[in-house]
Amino acid sequence: MTARPIKVALADDQALVRSGLTALLAGFAELELVAEAQDGEALLAAVAETPADVILSDIRMPGLDGFGLVRALRERGDATPVVLLTTFDEDSLALAAAEAGAQGFLLKDASPEDLFEAITRVARGETLLAPVSTDPVRARYAYRDQSEPTDTFNEREVSILRLIAGGYSNREIAKAVFLSEGTVKNYVSEILDKLGTRDRTRAVLKAITLRII
Structure with missing residues (x-):
């Protein structure tokens, strides 16, 4: 077909x-x-x-x-x-x-x-x-901080990172991955912690630099 x-x-x-x-x-x-x-x-x-x-x-x-x-x-x-x-x-x-x-x-x-x-x-x-x-x-577009993440990323976290890179809000991400907005917020916090970044923009740039997404 x-x-x-x-x-x-x-x-x-x-x-x-x-x-x-x-x-x-x-x-x-x-x-x-x-x-x-x-x-x-x-x-x-x-x-x-x-x-x-x-x-x-x-x-x-x-x-x-x-x-x-x-x-x-x-x-x-x-x-x-x-x-x-x-x-x-x-x-x-x-x-x-x-x-x-x-x-x-x-x-x-x-x-x-x-x-x-x-x-x-x-x-x-x-x-x-x-x-x-x-x-x-x-x-x-390499992010200046290229230190390794503190932990590996699972498939769900990579999916959420890609949606963050697309400019989606936590609410929109929640709808896309069928999770509650609160759960997505927790995922985002964990992603930022693993990457050692303060905000979503820096997280995306670092994730691209390290080939996580």
Whole structure:
């Protein structure tokens, strides 16, 4: 039995870029473009009518930009994974993407293979907080404290760490993993303790650096 294609929605204000990305997506039988729009507002309306498995969105768009699109999705309870696209290779983007609630970001000059990998990974529930999954890029976001955790992480803790990296609140994580909000809060505290970090942002950066997520 053939697997269902991953449904993708796309937002970019530049028509040529949209056309190029549409052509790239069409090159993969495993992907299906179900909606495209020139800004965040239009894409919000489109995915309300035609749900997608993964959303690709430019960061810098007039009106509702990529970050605003992610926040609007999360505020209405839509947890569709989002990969933000940018032409700007800035160190702050990984953190900004996570804080907005996106699952990752990708440079627009990435190869078709990188695009496909990003889409399939976030569709599986993973987080992609680097432009491409290579050691040099991972090193660029290395957290200064690279000391080993005080204990190992079990599968549940890794899952919660990935959701933290996606910008989800304790309440949203609780719904996703079928636990009480109080239990999730305890898990988060334990994760921070193991990593020796004071807050969620530092925990995510250190977890990425140490390849825990």
